[in-house]
Amino acid sequence: MRADEEHAYVQYVSDRVLALRRTAYHLCGDWHEAHDLVQATCIKLYRHWGRISAADSPDAYVRQVLVNVYLQQRGTWWARNVRLFTDAEPDPAPVVPAAPVLEHRVDLHAALAKLAPGQRAVLVLRYWEGLDVAETARVLGCSTGTVKSQTSYALAALRRLMPDYAWEAR
Numbered sequence: 277m278r279a280d281e282e283h284a285y286v287q288y289v290s291d292r293v294l295a296l297r298r299t300a301y302h303l304c305g306d307w308h309e310a311h312d313l314v315q316a317t318c319i320k321l322y323r324h325w326g327r328i329s330a331a332d333s334p335d336a337y338v339r340q341v342l343v344n345v346y347l348q349q350r351g352t353w354w355a356r357n358v359r360l361f362t363d364a365e366p367d368p369a370p371v372v373p374a375a376p377v378l379e380h381r382v383d384l385h386a387a388l389a390k391l392a393p394g395q396r397a398v399l400v401l402r403y404w405e406g407l408d409v410a411e412t413a414r415v416l417g418c419s420t421g422t423v424k425s426q427t428s429y430a431l432a433a434l435r436r437l438m439p440d441y442a443w444e445a446r
Contacts, residue, residue: 277322281329282325284325285325293318296338296342299400299405300317302404303342303396314342316345317341317342320341347393350393390437391433391434395426395429398412398416398426398427398430399430399431402423402427409423
């Protein structure tokens with residue numbers, strides 16, 4: 277990679293690493309795993325930076341790579357069968373909002389963790405990332421009908437997992 281391309285790559289990743297880590301956390305529910313997902317994504321980005329930087333929407337391409345890395349890692353034997361326990365100190369506690377909001381956020385993350393990886397990815401892309409159905413389908417490499425049905429199934433599962441939550445009609 278030429279020096280100017282490498283500088284552009286470093287600048288791009290530096291500007292977006294926090295947003296990528298936040299999206300990765302919403303996908304996997306664990307900050308350490310989110311960090312690993314972002315690292316794996318950045319490695320893939322580096323390898324293909326020339327093509328990515330020339331794309332019409334590098335952010336969409338990067339988001340697609342992150343989701344693909346997440347789904348690939350969820351499909352491995354290691355991810356299904358091995359859970360690591362560490363003695364590492366937990367991340368410092370974030371600024372705590374009002375109790376009901378925090379309680380619902382904790383419940384929602386616990387419920388999301390129980391969904392299938394594909395359903396979780398659909399919800400993260402649609403509701404946290406704010407993508408429409410067509411953009412979500414493009415990122416996941418599926419049809420818009422699949423996105424709609426997976427969204428419906430995932431929301432129904434969340435309603436079953438969180439029956440006391442006051443769901444807004446949208």
